[in-house]
Amino acid sequence: MQTIYVEKDIICHPRTKRIIERFGNQAKIINCEHYGEVFNLKAQNFRLQKEKPALILAAKKNKLVLPTPEGFGVGSQDNFYFSHMYNCLYDCRYCFLQGMYPSAHYVLFINYEDFMAEIIQQAEKTTGDCYFFSGYDADSLAYEGVSGFLQTFLPFFAKQPHRVKLECRSKSTNINAFLEHTPLSNVIIAFSFTPEAVSKEVEHKVPNLAKRIQALHTLANLGWSIGLRFDPLIACQNFTKQYTDLVERILTNLPRECIHSVSIGPLRFPIKMYQKIQSLYPKDKLLAEPFVKRGNVMSYREDIEERMKDIVKGLVIKHLEEEKIFQCYAN
């Protein structure tokens, strides 16, 4: 990390101090008034920044916990998401984060206790199961070494009623925080997957598939609840064979009782976001696919999308009861 921007109001926060100390003299520390001065400026080049992102340490002041967009969720009515971090260590070419923010720098909100207070507030307004999704604006596990996010939030969710659930979505193999904690029945670790050849081509900097499957099996065997996310589905040569191989590698020998849910999601970009991402990576093969406008999104043609969903659902259903399989739509 070459540069760390720090909001001046949190420079003395113990979490800020720990993170800065972790990088020692390697990083230039630059004070700012508000993270938006660095992060929100319109005239920025996401792609250039992605090559060497800076870290911005900040405190999030409002809208800490929000309802998920319609169509997201794994069976509950009450679904919320929260983002202790903006932007991801990985560089997946289909990821909406490329078009979401003007900057590729990592923003880490260190006021975890404020997130926890708002999670409790939101949970108190509900009666049934309510899910809090982490990993919407960043990978939940990948930056754990710096953020200490799970180290703080696992003990917090351990004290919450069983109906208040945390889903951490990730492509990381950085599972130490889970290994150091007793499995919690209200925490789901959701791993998202694409076939190996696809992953190599479009999921840049993501750990290899074998290591991720190994991490997932390790956690499942310890008793952690696992979510499987075939989301987004990517068209590829030998689609059925590639997804068969993927599903078999993941589900063979995986304890069924540990599988919380499987979701299958199509690849869809809001139109403006797609245009922005394509202008950032005009030579990318995935972004050059023959997507079509469907309503306010760019996606595969409906017949292609349906066929992909049917194939993958058919593969999963051989291993798992249908009640655990969900479809995600981001309209």
Next chain:
Amino acid sequence: MSSIMKPYSLSTPKIYILTALACEAKPLIAALKLQKTELPCGGHVYINRDNSVELMITGVGPVKAAVATARLLRDKLKFRHAYLLNVGIAGGEKPIGACYCIHKITDADLQKSWYPPFLKKATEGLTTFNAPQTNYSEGLIDMEASGIIQAALSFITRDQIYFLKIVSDNPSQTTHTINASYVSELINDNLATIVEAIDALIQKSTQLIEYSVTIDVSPITDKWHFSHYQQHQLRDLLTRLAIRIDDFEPLELLDDAKTSRDVLTTLSAELDNTIEID
């Protein structure tokens, strides 16, 4: 590679250099072998032989600096891959002659800050004032940087704007010692660092060119007539096909096409064929 993809060498990297004073520019003009070139709208710039480096003298103060920046970057669509470097003197509680990249620029009047990228480890924050100052506080002080960055952000991204400042005055040697030959000497003493920075920015500009893709549609538009909207569709289809199919040669597909609509239909079907769920 498809023959319709134009080679990158058709574009050259571009670095714009801004200095406030002629005496700051003088050593750079000599070292980089820049030639004076009159601008059509009045004024002049200094350009090197391959047109990759262009220098303008802005005059003193943030307003003059902003106006000059806007004139220099006037052709923003042509030079979206350009980088801008401000080289100049600054005051501060630092050793005379020390050279710093700037990581934060604050406008003293607006109390607003910007955070440009930097190349080397020695960096400082800088405050821009409207008038000369002798009250040296934290960081460096100058009279142009905030004007330059505000104007430049209308044309290029923050990630393409760099500042390099050389300390000319400090509490023990204030502004009264500054004259033209003294300033040129300070720049000369730091010439190696400045040229190194320019070389690094040339590389970055080349990288930005390599990010882009240029498609030559003329072999097709010469043969069939396309409306403006159809040309847009054609360019999009050809770009996607050239990216998705190695050695894609569109004319080989279009033997039977009689109209521009036939061309677009054929190319569109070919693109659809690149996806097969089997």
